[in-house]
Amino acid sequence: MREIFTMWRDTRMIMLVAVVAAVYAAVLLPFKLFTIIPGITSVRPANVFPVIFSIMFGPAAAWGAAIGNLIGDIFGGTLGPGSIFGFLGNFFFGFVGYKLWGNLGPLSSGDEPDMRSGMQIVEYLAIAVASSAVCAAIIAWGVDLLGLVPFTVLGPTIMINNTLAAAVLGPPLLYLTYPRIKEMGLLYPEVMESGDLSAFGFAQPTVAGFGFLVVSLVWLALGTYALPPGSTGQMVLGAVGFVLMVVFGVIGSQGLPAVMDRTGIH
Amino acid sequence: MSTSPSLYVDRDTAIHRLTPRAKLALVSGLFVASYVFEHPLAVAVPLVTSFVALVWVGGWANFRRLRVIVVALFVVGLVVWPLFTPPGGPVVLSTPVLDVTRQQFLVALGRSERIAAFIVGGLLFVTTTSNEEIVSGLRSLGVPYAFCFAVGTALRLFPTLLGATGTVKQAQQARGHDLDAGSPVERIRNYVPLLIPVFMTAIRNVQTQSMALEARGFDTRGERTFYGQRTFGAADWVVAAFGLALVVGSVVLRYVVGVGTV
Structure with a gap:
């Protein structure tokens, strides 16, 4: 998890944060496919960006997605206490992808994410589901805590919204852009120093990978079907879920540098 | 697409003249007051106060721009919350799906007002605070400079990319690209030819912008100053x-005195 902080030492990573944020916000606001709940959530094609940017730009995508969502709130006129949870949720939306790629055990393709094989698409889809679930659970928990919209309503809608856009648009976008980004030398394992990317000695990348996937889905299911909105149980479930996400972030590590090392590219 | 996506209104009101930290303290107070109370009458106080202040600082046009969102959220709150609130008191509205009791209605109305109060309070802040002030305000709150720089750069890049997004959309549509054609999945896929040019145009500049910054001695560790930085006055x-x-006051009124409950 140290890369989340060490990335701020590199000018190119800082610029990537700014560009990711601006692109995310610029596509988020004008393009809306279907409205799920009027004024609350719609299927937006921009929701593919945190996931694919995460796989390519690593921690810059996590910060970029968080800032991009905040800019969307500022320019969209919806800045408020809910923006704190929007920031956190979108941070994890852009955080999970690079932690999971290459770290999903039997689901991992062992390849770079250029979407040239069926196994890569399976791995990508698992990441899209996990990223969307983490984001949905955090935002729905926060908005429920604020007493604005019940978890039961918002959790599944954000999950559907994010998963649809990320799953449908992600593979073709990665297929077309990954080779070009790699050619530009902007993949995070190439931009960041290897020391800044090193994991902790106690890292358990596969445990963390499956932890993100399973815990986020369980959190979403329990929050939606088992606990009433605004209840103490909902509050505790969210707190436990959030702490677990941070723990998985700490014990996880990024898989793409290892994949690139194995293939002799890095 | 509007030429300026910013909601900032350049006026010289007392609220505009405040530092971003003071404005943040003010809207935080309004947010907390909107949050702690349940009863619609109590929540109406911060809502009306925020709205009057918003109109006074010249934010009526911004509110009009967002009225559909505010109304939609208000209605969704009114419809959804009775389903998750225990019944109490006489039935005030009978529908084929649910009999809405007085308690359910009051809670739903209070929650809807809270949503509106949050939006209007946030709108008051962005109407009176420019992007540059938001960034310098973050720095004055102790947020690291590198983060503030990224936010500031993103805020500056955003209108350019928003314009580029509109241009790409028009260019593809002029070539016969129909965004609304096909099944729902096909409609999502239709966005691929739009997203790639926007994304690649922005990313292509990262290398050159980074080099330009470093050539000018960009360093995130040193203490930085901001043009137009204001001191925290009386x-x-x-x-x-x-x-x-x-x-x-809101916390004491709600939890000690017991005002604003349903």
């Missing part, structure tokens, strides 16, 4: 104290 202290008093 008016700011008064407003910050008022914001704090709003927070404390």
Whole structure:
């Protein structure tokens, strides 16, 4: 998890944060496919960006997605206490992808994410589901805590919204852009120093990978079907879920540098 | 697409003249007051106060721009919350799906007002605070400079990319690209030819912009100054104290005196 902080030492990573944020916000606001709940959530094609940017730009995508969502709130006129949870949720939306790629055990393709094989698409889809679930659970928990919209309503809608856009648009976008980004030398394992990317000695990348996937889905299911909105149980479930996400972030590590090392590219 | 996506209104009102920290303290007080109370009459106080202040600082046009969202959220709150609130008191509305009791209606109305109060409070802040002030305000709150720089750069890049997004959309449509054609999945896929040019145009500049920054001695570790940075004056202290008093007063009224419950 140290890369989340060490990335701020590199000018190119800082610029990537700014560009990711601006692109995310610029596509988020004008393009809306279907409205799920009027004024609350719609299927937006921009929701593919945190996931694919995460796989390519690593921690810059996590910060970029968080800032991009905040800019969307500022320019969209919806800045408020809910923006704190929007920031956190979108941070994890852009955080999970690079932690999971290459770290999903039997689901991992062992390849770079250029979407040239069926196994890569399976791995990508698992990441899209996990990223969307983490984001949905955090935002729905926060908005429920604020007493604005019940978890039961918002959790599944954000999950559907994010998963649809990320799953449908992600593979073709990665297929077309990954080779070009790699050619530009902007993949995070190439931009960041290897020391800044090193994991902790106690890292358990596969445990963390499956932890993100399973815990986020369980959190979403329990929050939606088992606990009433605004209840103490909902509050505790969210707190436990959030702490677990941070723990998985700490014990996880990024898989793409290892994949690139194995293939002799890095 | 509007030429300026910013909601900032350049006026010289007392709220505009405050530092971003003081404005943040003020809207935080309004947010807390909107949050702690349940009863619609109590939540109406911060809502109306925020709305009057918004109109006074010249934010009526911004509110009109967002009225559909505010109304939609208000209605969704009114419809959804009775389903998750225990019944109590007489039935005030009978529908084929649910009999809405007085308690359910009051809770739903209070929650809807809270949503509106949050939006109007946030709108008050962005109407009176420019992007540059938001960034310098973040720095004055102790947020690291590198983060503030990224936010500031993103805020500057955003209108350019928004314009580029509109241009790409028009260019593809002029070539016969129909975004609304096909099944729902096909409609999502239709966005691929739009997203790639926007994304690649922005990313292509990262290398050159980074080199330009480093050539000018860009360093995130040193202490930086901001053009137009304001000192925290007497008016700011008064407003910050008022914001704090709003927070404390609301909490005491709600949890000690018991005002604003349903």
